[in-house]
Amino acid sequence: MARRDRFDILTGGGLLVCVLAVVFLLMVGQEKNTSAAALDKAMEQQIAYQARIEFLHNLYQPVEDLRLAGQASEALLKLDELARHYPQEAHGEILQAEILLERGAIKESIDHYVRAVRLNGDYVDKASPLTRRSGIQQLVDLRLPEFAARTRKNPQSLALQNTLTGLYYLQSRLSGGCE
């Protein structure tokens, strides 16, 4: 190994000073860090998410009210109106799916559930405040065997195939996985 000269000693000393400075900054600098208050990104994200849920709740409250009052047609009209302002909003799709399901329009309901889950996976999450997991699970458990049998009997029916594909999609999302 070559002998260390003055340059090596000076560089090594500088390196040591920098390492000690970093350790010192991390140990005592946290409390005085003026930017720390604005840097809790995880919390900011959480606050934004809670605000979004609150906004959705307020936005779609009239629909929920109409639905509770048994005025399903009016609720669907209100959803149409909101969809013109917020065309990519999954919450409208999920409410539409639920109302259509209550009215017995199974195929259309499945289509809307699929659209909602594609737009926002929170609806199949167990932990999400928006979750509709149990309802979707029930729908899949009940309707998948039925639509599979109907599609086997009518293999030419494109509509039935689309619904079945939608049910398989929901089943897959309910199974979990990483996406």
Added chain:
Amino acid sequence: MLVLWGNPQNSGICVSCFLENSAGALGLHDNPRMQYLRPELVGFVLGAVVAAFLGREFKSRGGSAPLPRLFAGIFLIVGCAVFIGCPIKMFFRFMAGDLTTLSGIAGLVIGVWLGLKGLAAGVHIGGSKQKPDGAGIWVPLGFLLLLAFILWPPGFILQSTRGSAAQSAPVLIALAVGLFLGVLAQRSRFCVTGSIRDGLLMGYRAPLFWGFLIFLVSGLVTSLATGQFHLGFYGQPGAHLDMLWGFLGMLLVGLISVLLGGCPFRQLIKSGEGDADAGLIVIGMFIGAGLVQSWQIAGTTAGVGLYGKVAVMVGLIFVLGNMLFYRERIG
């Protein structure tokens, strides 16, 4: 077992998913459902570092074709993300009965085979040279920093509260499993594409191939024993039915892996052994992990979007172009 402890279904180990989660945690993409600094990932590299030091195999080496390696790392993750999973996860999915993986397995094997043809025809991206300097320590040091972020998370680290990234095994268990697998992989040289390559070249005489078979059998036994085995094409977790794009995504991964000496998992392990070339691929994989989420390249259960398809084709153009550029012709 990691799935039982809390990881997403069929994602006990998935290098590309872990990279996408970790890239999100570092702020490299903004998908709030895919942000979590996965301790397993850090464990793989640091486990390899420990094993390499103990086995006196830690050697700083590297210095060949840096930019192609960086981009190759990006495209490795593009291929995995379009398929939804790295080669390890693909075989775990297969062993859990997911038949949609058949297209990916075919793609990976054909990709490896094409890569071997390329090597035989003189394609050589360049060999690593041993370096007297500390080039090989920077990626392990980077992962040591990530370990510090896991243990003492600073304010800029993001963590999903919903989606698949919110599902995880307890930190210390995940870290311990990662370290154990890192040590094991460094000592055994385990590599999915390497096993397929050796199997194609030497058949049953290849030790790696036997190791791979043991890996498959243990995956199958665990799936059956834990009730996670569901045979079929439909309703599989984190899977899509875009067979062509699953095939092409994994073909891209197989091709790059053979030309650059290892699958994504092996690149992590090699970077822990001081291989700066592999380290550059790992950095590329991190960049790729951010891009596949930000640019909607990653496949979803609904299928592969336009950008995913374009990215796979661009990846194939990249790798085929490099096969022409880096071909050593005699005479």
